[in-house]
Amino acid sequence: MTGYNALAEVYEWLISDAKLAPAEFAASFDDVLNLLPSNAHVLDCSCGTGQLAVGLAGRGMQVVATDASETMVRRTAELSEEFGASVRAVRANWEELPDHFQDNTFDMVFCVGNSLHHAVGARGRVAALESMSRLLRPGGRLVLTSRTWELVRARGSRLDISGRLVRRNGRDAIVVYRWEIAPHWEEEHHIEIAIAQVDTTGLVHVRSELLSCWPYRYEELEVELHRVGLQTEPSTFDLEAENYMVVASKV
Ligand SMILES: C[S@@+](CC[C@H](N)C(=O)[O-])C[C@H]1O[C@@H](n2cnc3c(N)ncnc32)[C@H](O)[C@@H]1O
Numbered sequence: 001m002t003g004y005n006a007l008a009e010v011y012e013w014l015i016s017d018a019k020l021a022p023a024e025f026a027a028s029f030d031d032v033l034n035l036l037p038s039n040a041h042v043l044d045c046s047c048g049t050g051q052l053a054v055g056l057a058g059r060g061m062q063v064v065a066t067d068a069s070e071t072m073v074r075r076t077a078e079l080s081e082e083f084g085a086s087v088r089a090v091r092a093n094w095e096e097l098p099d100h101f102q103d104n105t106f107d108m109v110f111c112v113g114n115s116l117h118h119a120v121g122a123r124g125r126v127a128a129l130e131s132m133s134r135l136l137r138p139g140g141r142l143v144l145t146s147r148t149w150e151l152v153r154a155r156g157s158r159l160d161i162s163g164r165l166v167r168r169n170g171r172d173a174i175v176v177y178r179w180e181i182a183p184h185w186e187e188e189h190h191i192e193i194a195i196a197q198v199d200t201t202g203l204v205h206v207r208s209e210l211l212s213c214w215p216y217r218y219e220e221l222e223v224e225l226h227r228v229g230l231q232t233e234p235s236t237f238d239l240e241a242e243n244y245m246v247v248a249s250k251v
Contacts, residue, residue, distance in 0.1 A: 003209040008071035010207045011049045012168040013175055013195045019051055019113070020168075022083060026055025032108065032143050032247055033059070040107040045094060045132060046115030050076030050087065057085035064101070066092040068118075094119065094128035097135055104137040112145040114243075116221075117213040121186060125216060126224050133228040136250040142230055145245045148237070149185075149215035157181045165198075173197040189213050221246065 012020065019025045026033065029052075036042070038060045044053045047065035053076055057063040065076045065087050073091045080087040092100050094111075109132045119125040132142050158179050165172040173195045180190035194208035216224075218237045225232055230248035237244040 003211055004067075004069040005071045006207055006209045007193060007195075008049065008069055008075055010173075010195045010197070011072075011075070013166050013173045013197075014193065015049075015051070015113075022051045022053075022055035022079070022085075023058055024055070025051045026059060029110075029143060032141060035141070036061070036107055041105060042108045042110065043097075043101070043106045043135060044110045044112075045092075045097060046111050046113070046118075047076045047089070048072050048113060048115075050079040050089070052110060052112065053087045053089075054079050054083050054085045057087050058083065062086075064088045064090065064106075066090045066097065066100070068093045094131045097131040101135050103134045104140075106135050107137060107140050108143060109136055109140070110143050112143065114145070114147045116144060116146060117149070117215055118211070119214065120188075120212075121214045122216070122220070122224070124214070125221075126227060129224055129228045129230070133230050133250060136230075138250050141233075141247050141249045142225070143245065143247050144221075145243060146218075146221070147243055148218075148239065148241060150217060150239055151242065152179065153181055153185070153215060155179070155181075171197050171199070185215060185217070187214075189215055218244065218246075 041062045042056050044065045047053050047067045050065055053063050053065035067073050070091050073089045077089040119128040160177040162175040166175055176194040178192040182189050190210055192210045194206055197205045222232050225248045229251055231251050233247045235246040
């Protein structure tokens with residue numbers, strides 16, 4: 001299990017303005033959501049602080065939100081309450097999902113926002129994808145978004161410091177990513193993330209966490225999706241873009 005319990009408390013400083021509002025976050029998936037009935041059963045299996053899950057519930061969908069981090073799950077439940085949304089929030093790793101839900105339950109499963117790289121290596125990734133696939137009903141779709149690791153690895157180890165202050169809840173912070181790129185694709189990589197909040201007296205409060213991740217090439221991901229019984233639809237993968245979305249349907 002990778003971290004996130006420390007980052008969960010300050011996660012809003014890490015997400016873009018576009019993802020902060022639940023309705024807007026959900027709307028960014030309009031193309032796939034339009035394929036669903038309005039009361040569809042959907043699962044967000046790496047829900048983070050819950051903006052997508054709450055946005056989906058706001059559309060009338062029956063939403064379950066899961067995450068490996070207890071703190072993320074608590075924050076999702078709090079956000080749901082704040083918005084009066086009906087979201088069932090459950091702490092579960094991907095591998096544990098079949099213990100909580102029956103096979104063929106969901107019309108759509110989301111695994112978005114650079115989550116899958118936390119699965120431990122190719123074996124962990126396939127096990128995670130296998131769980132997600134099992135829970136989909138035949139014809140249901142997995143929606144996955146990912147960092148373009150081909151680009152990230154080409155840049156090598158480095159420090160990325162936000163070019164401007166990020167303001168959330170009336171507080172400014174500098175966000176720092178330290179990328180530790182291992183020599184080989186299959187090795188454990190690290191991302192250390194620090195959020196340095198500056199208070200009104202000039203004091204700096206830092207929250208940071210070292211996260212492990214196991215990158216993958218888009219080509220590998222496609223093969224792995226097929227291995228777990230999912231058929232990929234045309235994706236947005238582009239070697240020059242930072243992120244991509246892949247949708248795969250259960251055969
Ligand atoms: C980068 S965050 C993305 C959160 C959210 N989907 C978003 O877009 O803001 C990655 C999330 O994956 C979760 N995660 C990491 N490993 C996991 C695992 N093995 N099973 C389930 N969730 C996991 C983390 O706790 C974290 O909430």
